[in-house]
Amino acid sequence: MKRKIMQLVAAFAVLLLAGCGSSGDDAPAIRFTGEWHLTQWNGAAPTEFDAYVVFNEDRTFAIYQQIEQIGYQSFSGRWAYDGKLLTGIYDDAIPWGSDYEVVLDETGDVLTLTSQTSIGEVSVYRRTTVPEEIKGSAIPSTASRTEQPRLL
Amino acid sequence: MITKKWLLCAAILLTACTNDAFDRSEANPLPEPVARKIVNTSADAVEGSLLVYFDDAAIADLEAAQTIATRAAVPATRAGIATVDEALEPLSVHALRRLFPCNPRTEERTRAAGLHKWYVVDFAAEVDLDEAAIRLAKVAEVERIQFNTRMHKTNAGDYHIRPLKAAATVEPTTRAAAAPFNDPHLSRQWHYINAGPTQNCPTHRLGADIHADAAWPIAAGNPKVVVAVVDEGVKYTHPDLAANMWTNPGEQQNGKDDDGNGGYVDDLHGYNFVTRGAISWDKGEVNDKGEQVGDSGHGTHIAGTIAAVNNNGTGVCGIAGGTGKNDGVRIMSCQIFSGGRGGTTDVIAEAIKYAADNGASILSCSFGLKSGDVLSDEAYDRSFRAEIDAVEYFIGTKNCEAVDGGIVIYAAGNEGKTPCCYPGAHSNYIAVTSISGDMLPAYYTNYGPGSNIAAPGGDYSISTDYASSLILSTMPSELNEGDDYAFMQGTSMACPHVTGVAALGLSYALDCGKTFTVDQFKSMLLTSVNDLDGYLESGTKKTAAGTLTLRDYRKQMGTGLIDAYQLLMQIEGTPCLRAKVGTLQLLPLTNYFGKSATNLTYTTVEMAQEEMDKLGITERPTIAYGKLRIQCTKPGVARITVRAIAGGDKLGTDTTMGGMEISKEFAIIARSVQTENGGWL
CATH class of the missing domain: 3.40.50.200 (Peptidase S8/S53 domain)
Known part of the structure; x- marks a missing residue:
């Protein structure tokens, strides 16, 4: 119950932040909207998994990831940035696993997100268009590829 | 006559001493090296047929004899080797032929596998099979004799067609x-x-x-x-x-x-x-x-x-x-x-x-x-x-x-x-x-x-x-x-x-x-x-x-x-197994070992020290309750190999029947960032 309340509070906070952003108070000097591909995670190229993140101008986001499942899975939700930390919440009211410190390089093409967890995860993204075949084939996180339920 | 009695004794001994109906190794009264050459018994064997595996020295003469017979458009009945032909003489041989006929496109591979040394001897059905095998086994150029036994369609007659x-x-x-x-x-x-x-x-x-x-x-x-x-x-x-x-x-x-x-x-x-x-x-x-x-x-x-x-x-x-x-x-x-x-x-x-x-x-x-x-x-x-x-x-x-x-x-x-x-x-x-x-x-x-x-x-x-x-x-x-x-x-x-x-x-x-x-x-x-x-x-x-x-x-x-x-999903790719940093966990292996994963018997978990270091693992991962027991202390990706038994709870060995070993290598991704829905951020 407590967790649920926290999630609702977080959702509310994000909506508030999103509301502020849309009023023209464009707090972030960093323009990280766009489509990004994870190229490095904790100092190494992610050869075993893959992730694309899309930050839209309207403060919505989409993730296309292939980690624990075969084929790409998609997630969506809303993001907010207060000039210091990037936060977000998924459409199913689950907040991101962490807030992130954001660094965009001079070219504007390399984005580094550092998680605010006890041991920080450093993810480096390069600005890249998400391939259409990935967008088209990704399974929404709430769906299952197996259409027939297996009562086993 | 003596030989017949000898074989009868052998049959009785075989029945008494071994459960393997085709295995004559445990009770074979024939002298070495003859006994060693005959690899099975004549139980359920075809009359008038033996499989013979020759040594390298015999092959050239055998193949020459085969070539001559082929040119004459008749089956070969002799090996072109005096000792072998002497053993074949009383058998009324109809044909001596390669078990695996020569296919020019695959002959090199066939020879590399030694399959060109297997021959079939077809002879008169009334000849005593055991005696024929013993005669041939005494020849130096013969490495092995195998009786031409039968296998059966799995229980014909009970298919309920x-x-x-x-x-x-x-x-x-x-x-x-x-x-x-x-x-x-x-x-x-x-x-x-x-x-x-x-x-x-x-x-x-x-x-x-x-x-x-x-x-x-x-x-x-x-x-x-x-x-x-x-x-x-x-x-x-x-x-x-x-x-x-x-x-x-x-x-x-x-x-x-x-x-x-x-x-x-x-x-x-x-x-x-x-x-x-x-x-x-x-x-x-x-x-x-x-x-x-x-x-x-x-x-x-x-x-x-x-x-x-x-x-x-x-x-x-x-x-x-x-x-x-x-x-x-x-x-x-x-x-x-x-x-x-x-x-x-x-x-x-x-x-x-x-x-x-x-x-x-x-x-x-x-x-x-x-x-x-x-x-x-x-x-x-x-x-x-x-x-x-x-x-x-x-x-x-x-x-x-x-x-x-x-x-x-x-x-x-x-x-x-x-x-x-x-x-x-x-x-x-x-x-x-x-x-x-x-x-x-x-x-x-x-x-x-x-x-x-x-x-x-x-x-x-x-x-x-x-x-x-x-x-x-x-x-x-x-x-x-x-x-x-x-x-x-x-x-x-x-x-x-x-x-x-x-x-x-x-x-x-x-x-x-x-x-x-x-x-x-x-x-x-x-x-x-x-x-x-x-x-x-x-x-x-x-x-x-x-x-x-x-x-x-x-x-x-x-x-x-x-x-x-x-x-088909496994063929598409092997996904990562997600672990949480800082927690001792039991991770299900269903993605790698199927929906029976918790009921399988696992034999080993192998993770190189270098891979363990990537995730800050100090205690070697094990299997507990059919799941992977692992504790990671820092984020990262590392590879692990888990081996299990396909069928039963013990592996088959040369001497004991059992399951087949199967192994899966996959990546573990340990994260400090954790979400309930599995999302990346």
Whole structure:
């Protein structure tokens, strides 16, 4: 119950932040909207998994990831940035696993997100268009590829 | 006379001292080195035939003698070696021929495997077989003698063959509407898509099938995959098989060996190794007891399960039968049973090598010895040397871009006994047990050590409605009251379900451009399963053979029930296993070892120190309660290898029957960022 309340509070906070952003108070000097591909995670190229993140101008986001499942899975939700930390919440009211410190390089093409967890995860993204075949084939996180339920 | 008494003593000793009916190693009164050379006994052996393996020194003379005979257009009857010919002299030899005929395209590989040194001696049937073997074993140039023993279709006579028209019901036993094909009788193939309980069979369980409905939209076959049905002849003109028959590209129907592949004349769709001629399927024969011993339609039924043509508006579906666009896998008929004859070592070994030399990458073998005839790999390896050599050659031959060798699949046997029968029980081959539509063991299935995986094989005792209880597939109308389709049951029918799924897997691997080793592919196949053991905790099943105590079958049926969809998913790729940093966890291995993962017996967890360091692991990961017990202290990705036993709780060794080792290597991603829904951020 407590967790649920926290999630609702977080959702509310994000909506508030999103509301502020849309009023023209464009707090972030960093323009990280766009489509990004994870190229490095904790100092190494992610050869075993893959992730694309899309930050839209309207403060919505989409993730296309292939980690624990075969084929790409998609997630969506809303993001907010207060000039210091990037936060977000998924459409199913689950907040991101962490807030992130954001660094965009001079070219504007390399984005580094550092998680605010006890041991920080450093993810480096390069600005890249998400391939259409990935967008088209990704399974929404709430769906299952197996259409027939297996009562086993 | 003395020799006869000696052999009688040997027979008594053999009966008393060993359970391996074909193994003469434990009690052999013959002097060394003669005894060592004779690898099996004459029990159930063909009269007037011996298999002889010569040493290197003899080969040149033997081949010279063969060449001379070939030029004279007569069979060779002499070896061209004085000592050998002296031993052959009293046998009235009809022919001395290579067991594996020379195929110029594959001769180099054949010689590298030593197969060119196997010869068959055909001689007068009235000559005492044991005496003949001893005579030849005394010759220095002879390395081994093997009696030409018989294997049997898995329990012929108990298939409960019923024509399709005998099915009483029109009630569908399949959620056929869930499948993308229009074959009218798919509605009676519960073994592909089980509809669950029906009026005629209330014990049916949803999911007691191979999960074809989910697999077919992803893959349905590929003509580059060739499956050899080593069995009775396949009716290659069958309306639901003809389009998916393998066709030898260099051969014509003209009474000649056009492609020069070893003297096989007109081998357009395979070959009849029993008669050394045209494939046949309709030679019914009755023995002196009035029993049907001839062709039963066994091979045609098996072929249909693997690759009956799909979506052709006709008949039934096959697991890898394509989509109706000439895209099914191809069936090669390697006929080893013909009209009540065959099943002998020479025929089986030659057929398997032919399959390797002509493009097959999977063998479907629904035959074997009896349960208990052979009780260890070591005994089988020693007594069935020619078969072993041929199968090893097949496994070592790459005929499909998706896998670096051959996959060999056998039936477990139909005697309702433990252990599984050889050759399937061999730890290098896959042995298939049988379940019925109630997700429970069929009454006849062999089980226990040597069994690797289960598949639907039917069980007539669960319903009087054949469409609910038996396996529906193609059948020669000549043997089936004019009907092209029939129901059957047996591990003989379960075996081609695994074969078909394996063929589907190779098809999809080709589509995806993926390549695997034979061991990798076998590991994927044997872990693409749904759990059976959960249904075998307690209770009984009433069957035609009495009441089965289900607990007796727990962990004895193999890894679980084959699932085609899971195999295709494994072929697509192995996902990461997510772990949380800072927490001691038990992680499920379902993605890697199938839905039986918690019930499998795991042997080792291997993780190099360097990989452990990547995740800050200080205590080596282990398996607990069927899950991976691991504690990571920093984020990262590392690789781990987990090994398990496919079938039972102990590995087969040379001397003890048991399961096959399977292994999976996968990546663990440890994260400090954790979300409930698994999202990346």
